[in-house]
Amino acid sequence: MQWLNQQAVTEHLTMQAAIDTIEALLHLQAAHPSWVKSPERLVIETFSEELFSNDNNISKHSTGSHLSMPATIYDGTQEYTAVKLVTICPDNPSRNLPTTTAIISVSNNATGEILAVMDGVYITQVRTAALSGIATKYMARTDCQSVAVIGCGGMAYEQLNAVLTVRPEVKTVYLWNRSEQGAEQFKAQFARDYGQWDVKLHVCTQLEDAIKDADIINLATRAEMGLFGIEHIKPDVHINAVGAYLPSMKEVSNEVVENSSMVVVDDLTGCRHEAGDLIQAHDTADCAWTWEQLSGDLQALVTGKISDVITEEVSTPKTKITLFKSVGAASFDAAVALYVAQRAEQQKLGTTLC
Incomplete structure (x- = not known):
């Protein structure tokens, strides 16, 4: 042993x-x-x-x-x-x-x-991040240039590493943390420990500044309400949400969920019981999104059972926002x-x- x-x-x-x-x-x-x-x-x-x-x-x-x-x-x-x-x-x-x-x-x-x-x-950090990497590989645009890291705790390092592994063309990373000191610490440590990536890291004092130009948004927080609306993000952004692992937590607003053209989860059973973002969206009377609109899980995405191509027939043709929600399994x-x-x-x- x-x-x-x-x-x-x-x-x-x-x-x-x-x-x-x-x-x-x-x-x-x-x-x-x-x-x-x-x-x-x-x-x-x-x-x-x-x-x-x-x-x-x-x-x-x-x-x-x-x-x-x-x-x-x-x-x-x-x-x-x-x-x-x-x-x-x-x-x-x-x-x-x-x-x-x-x-x-x-x-x-x-x-x-x-x-x-x-x-x-x-x-735990690597496998959680790898799930976001796989989702990004199949769901995000292939010409992505920028990533926003929202929540600069321990999970965020590898989550960014995973996204850069599958989208090495990314050149700019925007960082936001509730504590600006935490974002500055992330910037220094990532530059030191992940020197293989030629990216510019920018600390933002306002969350909106970090996400407005991002092609990919990584979320890893313990938030209890949606962090932003669709007016704050690009209409074709891809979002990886790995925080909000309890029903009482929520990083992704109902507005973003219901305006996403594709919503994929890592584990169907686990997310129905633990993914606060989606549970609350489904349970809110004035939110149009329900579990029936879930595109599928990561297995179906990887094996081609659901398409990574967003089509006009998907529920909300106004945007091409894609959302991956992970709680782990x-x-x-x-x-x-x-x-x-x-x-x-x-x-x-x-x-x-x-």
Whole structure:
């Protein structure tokens, strides 16, 4: 059994490898639906608000979540199980710690042998970003020149890296964060750690300035209401929304949702229960969008079951806005973790524990 800390995982997992691995998983699921099993993840709210009034110590903590995410993958020869345990701690940036902490185990189901245990923070960031990369590859214009990064936390680095991986022609990146200091920190760190991309990074003090000229918008916030309307964005912009992972959260306004010519999600079941942007749009009486108008999921997009070409027949021909909404699913983590575990076993990466 190999133990891989965050440094080891980071050194041996590239964004392109994650994108290729997840695309292969989506094709595998389409061809053999029973080969990939991913039950809905268990989400437990931590430091929930109903406890606040009873305990002053608890009230010092922001509400977070603990998630348990198992999945099995049969590759035609062997079956594997990966289990990810995640804790989301919104107060961690003030402690100079990542908001999301995670660990993943990968085992061979034939023998029960644990192949590897690894830090899951980077895998979570990369697989989430890879989903946005895949969506951008199929949904965004091929001549995109600019990206807006809205929310400059830990997830945003790899999300931008993924978009640049599939759209290397992008030259300009606009940054906005609720804390301008956070955007400045992102600018310095991205320029230092992702020097392979020849892009100009601009910090914007107003959100509207960051998004008005963007061809692609990456959202990764804990917002509870839509951040902008259609008058603030280009009529053919592509949006990747990976924040708002609870029904009570919302980054994408109802107006943007109902005026999107294509809405694609990463996981149909998970999004119906967790994607606050779409749940609230569906449930709002004066919003025209309903789940019946969902274009489909990422698997259908990648395998060609839904077209990446926006046509006049789609519900709202006034715009060509495309929207990808992601909440994550254990199968994506499992595929990427299995890739890392198999590399670790073959190349003796990390630390051998037994």
